[in-house]
Amino acid sequence: MKPPPDDPRPATARRPRRHDPGRRDRLIDAALTVIAERGVAGTTHREIARVADVPLGSMTYHFASLEEVLAEAFTRHAESAARVFDECLGSARDRTEAVEAVITLVSGYLLGSQYDLVLSVELYVAAARNPALRAVTQAWMARSRRALERHFDATTARELDALIEGLVLHSALSTDPMTPEQIRHAVERFLR
Amino acid sequence: MKPPPDDPRPATARRPRRHDPGRRDRLIDAALTVIAERGVAGTTHREIARVADVPLGSMTYHFASLEEVLAEAFTRHAESAARVFDECLGSARDRTEAVEAVITLVSGYLLGSQYDLVLSVELYVAAARNPALRAVTQAWMARSRRALERHFDATTARELDALIEGLVLHSALSTDPMTPEQIRHAVERFLR
DNA sequence: ATATGATGCGTACATCTGTACATAGCGCGA
DNA sequence: TCGCGCTATGTACAGATGTACGCATCATAT
Known part of the structure; x- marks a missing residue:
């Protein structure tokens, strides 16, 4: 899970966009996609983040809990x-x-x-x-x-x-x- | 999760019954109870075993998989x-x-x-x-x-x-x- | 231009999961 | 009575999960 240490790019270069109003909305949409595809049981922070193409930390920032x-x-x-x-x-x-x-x-x-x-x-x-x-x-x-x-x-x-x-x-x-x-x-x- | 090491009783004394025909049936019933109470998402080997009061190993012995x-x-x-x-x-x-x-x-x-x-x-x-x-x-x-x-x-x-x-x-x-x-x-x- | 405070993110961690497997123990035949 | 072999179980393990949190980064005001 740890990034390869030989990655020459600094962390921020990989994910340029920072200011992203409406991200919370996109996350909710992504959540619906995941629920439809994998079911509530297969819905995790990581999967939603992956679908929405945002870092994991963004989930806990925008939502207090998975529920x-x-x-x-x-x-x-x-x-x-x-x-x-x-x-x-x-x-x-x-x-x-x-x-x-x-x-x-x-x-x-x-x-x-x-x-x-x-x-x-x-x-x-x-x-x-x-x-x-x-x-x-x-x-x-x-x-x-x-x-x-x-x-x-x-x-x-x-x-x-x-x-x-x-x-x-x-x-x-x-x-x-x-x-x-x-x-x-x-x-x-x-x-x- | 590990049993307290100071338990004086050997493992077998705690769980006397070994020969238990029909245990598989009881496990299936226990599984239905768990599904009804916690949902499929909350249904795990360990929870079923707990409800049926059998060791965890009994699950993998009687069933090839949770599915x-x-x-x-x-x-x-x-x-x-x-x-x-x-x-x-x-x-x-x-x-x-x-x-x-x-x-x-x-x-x-x-x-x-x-x-x-x-x-x-x-x-x-x-x-x-x-x-x-x-x-x-x-x-x-x-x-x-x-x-x-x-x-x-x-x-x-x-x-x-x-x-x-x-x-x-x-x-x-x-x-x-x-x-x-x-x-x-x-x-x-x-x-x- | 630069200091600064809020915003956003990488990562670590404790916990729980399914499953494998080495043995322990019992039933049963001799 | 005594072994033997199959049944049953404790335990270990790798992977995944929710969440916390320190720090990087950007927008903004000066």
């Missing part, structure tokens, strides 16, 4: 996902368009990279044990439910929310994921 | 859960009883200890990264779907399976879990 990094990362992920949810449903003008928006959202989840899906599941399991992360999850769920309540009554919104959750999760782990048509069938059947 | 322990543990969990599913649905004589069985299963999941639920989510996230565990998950899902297909057509079974998944997961992470009545409402609405 803080995880909490910030998951908060960002949840907020970003909720925003997509909000916007997609907010643009719907009637119930039919809302159904269409839901189908689009679910299909997008499944067809897109596994990135967001994996992050969500990782967040779930982390939330099961960490109260701070549980609050993040609950805020996220409350927000998506509220978005649905713009077009459906409270009970329907809650049940539909759960159905979406199940369709996405179940389908993602299956050998043959559901097609958008199958998603549409399930959602419309439920809302009929 | 093997996890695989066996999750396999056992999935099989046990699937058996419950099978039995509960198998005893139903008509579709109405099958619906009742489903509601009972879901409610049981929510009202019982978090034990099984946490294990399931841990299995999901582990399966996302480990091919061997993914096979376990898929076998489990296939089996529960087949049980549903005894009473519903294939499409309905698949969608219902996903709905159940969503209801359980969503509800478990929520601040106010759904009541059995709410579960019944959602399931019957879907099957109407």
